[in-house]
Amino acid sequence: MWIIELESKKGIRYSCRERFTDPATGKKFILAVTINSNSRQAQRTGRQMLLEKYNKRISREKDKQKRKEELLFSAVCDEWIKATAPTVKVETQDNHRMYCKRILRALSPGLLFQDFTPAIAEKIITEMYYTERLSYSYCAATLIVIKMIMRYAKKAGYISDVYDFEAIRIKRRPATPAELEKATNKFLNHDELQNVLHQLRVLNQRVALAMEFISLTGLRCGEMLALRWQDTDLEKRQCNINGTIVKIIKNGDEIQRGTPKNVYSYRTIDLNSRAISILQWFKADNKRLELWKKGNCISRTYHDRGYIFTTRTGAPYNIQYINRILRKVTVPGKKISTHIFRHTHISMLAEMNVPLKAIMQRVGHNDPNTTLQIYTHVTDSMKQELKNKLEKISI
Structure with a gap:
């Protein structure tokens, strides 16, 4: 632990700082607390405060990690729909729910969010477009919704990178005579x-x-x-x-x-x-x-x-x-x-x-x-x- 003297309008105070290691990621981080004096007793108090602050942070991170491990993909879809609702029209909200239902229908019931991979997302769109022969516009719209959900998940801290999801593309298949006639x-x-x-x-x-x-x-x-x-x-x-x-x-x-x-x-x-x-x-x-x-x-x-x-x-x-x-x-x-x-x-x-x-x-x-x-x-x-x-x- 090291101590830095701080001067403010309230007088001289002291910042106790310590470098810790996140046991889950191995990353280093610094925590700081403020004490009123630089006495040995105050330093002991500072050390105790730092340790309590560290334990609370680790506890929060464990809770957050546990929630991420138990988080269902369907729950993230619901969160995204609620988050976007104030910014879109009522009909758009209804469309969002419709596309989410279509995506969830292609997944195993109770799929965890952390198990939803770019490969699974690409498989959903591929089967819709090439196997089920659904329209290009409908499949493209479904893919856009998947990407929007993953962008929201990144902002929410559920995922760190969405590059592989953003890279998914649909290659137009040759139109059949029936589709051309339609x-x-x-x-x-x-x-x-x-x-x-x-x-x-x-x-x-x-x-x-x-x-x-x-x-x-x-x-x-x-x-x-x-x-x-x-x-x-x-x-x-x-x-x-x-x-x-x-x-x-x-x-x-x-x-x-x-x-x-x-x-x-x-x-x-x-x-x-x-x-x-x-x-x-x-x-x-x-x-x-x-x-x-x-x-x-x-x-x-x-x-x-x-x-x-x-x-x-x-x-x-x-x-x-x-x-x-x-x-x-x-x-x-x-x-x-x-x-x-x-x-x-x-x-x-x-x-x-x-x-x-x-x-x-x-x-x-x-x-x-x-x-x-x-x-x-x-x-x-x-x-x-x-x-x-x-x-x-x-x-």
């Missing part, structure tokens, strides 16, 4: 769109008009459902996109409306005559429902919340409910969901040779590749136009 079937041609809308009118006229509105505007379904009358200007033929419906919130809740997907999703778009007609139809029909309910003393359930595309109670439609109706619609080779109408709008703009940048701004994309996935899948009419032009080539 990629080209993300939109409807004119005849298919007419067929789908006809089937929907039989099932639910309000949903049919809502899906037609998406095909005319390119809105995401959540953005369309979040539209309020205050967001529209029928004279200027425009609507302002500034919100979305949170999927996991119960239908009818007052906090059902959330912020758009990202900063690029805030936009004002122009409307054509048919889109204006659909808005006017909903304005009239919503008013009819409101007046009818007021006159019906037995069932007064309609409540005007300011939304446009609503159920008969005045609440925005639940997206899952819409998709259940869409699953009843059949078109050979096409999976009908709310998003196919958005893709259809993009394909129609591409067919009209609208510049890529203009399409991106209209539909709220910030990544050109997202738009190009639809933009580059030319429609039948564009193929025919190219065929006709090729006939005119002469040397």
Whole structure:
């Protein structure tokens, strides 16, 4: 032990210091305590204080090491979800839980965190992508979640290095004919769109008009459902996109409306005559429902919340409910969901040779590749136009 004299406003004091060795790691470290005098008795007290401080530190380290040895990987997932919850949207929290469940499903029950290795993580992703043939985007998102969990674990002191986890990559496999066909079937041609809308009118006229509105505007379904009358200007033929419906919130809740997907999703778009007609139809029909309910003393359930595309109670439609109706619609080779109408709008703009940048701004994309996935899948009419032009080539 050595002693250093310290001078402060309170007078002269003494710092007793000693170098110790961590029995678990073998690393050296220094501890210090302060005493009021440099007498032999004070030095003995200082020595005792240093020893107590050392024992407490070693005890804490042992407890910490024991916890690390007993810590389950599932517990770290839960910690990470709770730690990120205040910084992300409700839907993102739900996605985090979904990806964690998928990862845990591939692990042995009760797997310790210290036994979760980069090799295990890579095996999970490899089997998902190459064996189960899940989509590249889904597997890549799952891998990102694994890396985020490990980064959190490093900050929490559960692991010292995450380099090998960060180095994991997915190499795209060659697309199968079925996958290529699926990629080209993300939109409807004119005849298919007419067929789908006809089937929907039989099932639910309000949903049919809502899906037609998406095909005319390119809105995401959540953005369309979040539209309020205050967001529209029928004279200027425009609507302002500034919100979305949170999927996991119960239908009818007052906090059902959330912020758009990202900063690029805030936009004002122009409307054509048919889109204006659909808005006017909903304005009239919503008013009819409101007046009818007021006159019906037995069932007064309609409540005007300011939304446009609503159920008969005045609440925005639940997206899952819409998709259940869409699953009843059949078109050979096409999976009908709310998003196919958005893709259809993009394909129609591409067919009209609208510049890529203009399409991106209209539909709220910030990544050109997202738009190009639809933009580059030319429609039948564009193929025919190219065929006709090729006939005119002469040397």
